[in-house]
Amino acid sequence: MKTILMLTDFSENADRAAKAAAKIVPQLNADILIYNTYYDHPILPTYAGGPLVVEEFVFRKDESTAKLSQLAIQLRPIMAGVSQGGFKPQANYQCGEGSLGKNTAALIQENTIGLVVIGGRTDNAIDHFIFGSDTMDVIDHASCPVFIIPPKADMNALKKVTLAIPFELADINAINYLTGLGKQLNFHLEIVHVSLLEKSEDTIKKNAIVSHINAIKQDNITYLEIRGKNVVKRLNRLCKDKNSDLLALVHYQQGFLSGPFDRSTTVAALDNQRIPLLVIPSELN
Numbered sequence: 001m002k003t004i005l006m007l008t009d010f011s012e013n014a015d016r017a018a019k020a021a022a023k024i025v026p027q028l029n030a031d032i033l034i035y036n037t038y039y040d041h042p043i044l045p046t047y048a049g050g051p052l053v054v055e056e057f058v059f060r061k062d063e064s065t066a067k068l069s070q071l072a073i074q075l076r077p078i079m080a081g082v083s084q085g086g087f088k089p090q091a092n093y094q095c096g097e098g099s100l101g102k103n104t105a106a107l108i109q110e111n112t113i114g115l116v117v118i119g120g121r122t123d124n125a126i127d128h129f130i131f132g133s134d135t136m137d138v139i140d141h142a143s144c145p146v147f148i149i150p151p152k153a154d155m156n157a158l159k160k161v162t163l164a165i166p167f168e169l170a171d172i173n174a175i176n177y178l179t180g181l182g183k184q185l186n187f188h189l190e191i192v193h194v195s196l197l198e199k200s201e202d203t204i205k206k207n208a209i210v211s212h213i214n215a216i217k218q219d220n221i222t223y224l225e226i227r228g229k230n231v232v233k234r235l236n237r238l239c240k241d242k243n244s245d246l247l248a249l250v251h252y253q254q255g256f257l258s259g260p261f262d263r264s265t266t267v268a269a270l271d272n273q274r275i276p277l278l279v280i281p282s283e284l285n
Contacts, residue, residue: 003113005111006116007138013119020155021117021147023156026079027185028184031091033113034091038061101137105143108142108143116147136270145177145278148277148278162239167209194234210223235269247278248278249269249278
């Protein structure tokens with residue numbers, strides 16, 4: 001993993017998420033790029049107050065740059081942990097205008113981003129609405145995993161990760177990604193298949209994926225199957241019962257998958273988030 005992209009709106013929650021993620025940066029041997037979208041509304045060229053619009057853009061950009069610099073300074077001591085091979089992670093920053101989702105997609109391609117980090121929702125109704133819209137925009141455009149960190153999350157205790165899978169071929173990429181990440185962060189990976197009570201399974205896909213899991217042959221990887229009517233509620237209960245520190249889901253951006261793991265599952269997981277959530281794109285690069 002070369003670079004971690006940290007998205008911020010300079011809110012208290014975004015700062016907490018950035019500082020929480022910075023704690024694992026040395027173990028991942030990755031640099032970080034902090035990014036802020038300072039203006040996401042189009043301005044018409046014919047707007048009567050043209051010069052004022054330009055001044056507004058300049059002010060917002062300068063303000064964003066100053067705040068990004070301050071946040072980078074705060075993160076550098078947190079990132080100064082012990083890394084492999086003497087690697088020293090760097091904290092860089094960048095700001096821009098336009099759609100957060102589209103900008104994120106461009107940044108991922110331009111900077112070899114391996115992970116996107118964003119703060120989770122708060123209990124504030126307005127913040128919840130804005131958060132959900134922006135976060136899903138990022139998730140729908142990201143070609144790498146998106147890590148959503150809720151308030152009060154403790155990244156010092158990432159000991160167990162639960163990956164929920166629907167028995168699709170994209171599951172293999174997610175399993176391989178988390179297997180590699182587990183070697184770096186030393187966590188136990190529990191792979192869980194949740195099936196709906198009234199739905200039959202595709203035995204060919206199931207056998208292929210279970211065989212892939214068994215072939216990994218690592219003591220810190222386990223597999224189990226559960227059934228239920230509501231996927232997210234069942235997973236949240238499982239994570240609580242099993243003391244999981246992070247829930248991972250595969251997200252199908254093209255919307256072709258129907259059933260227990262369609263796009264609405266990601267939305268529901270965000271709305272009912274209890275612990276850090278890692279959303280892995282089905283078309284993971």
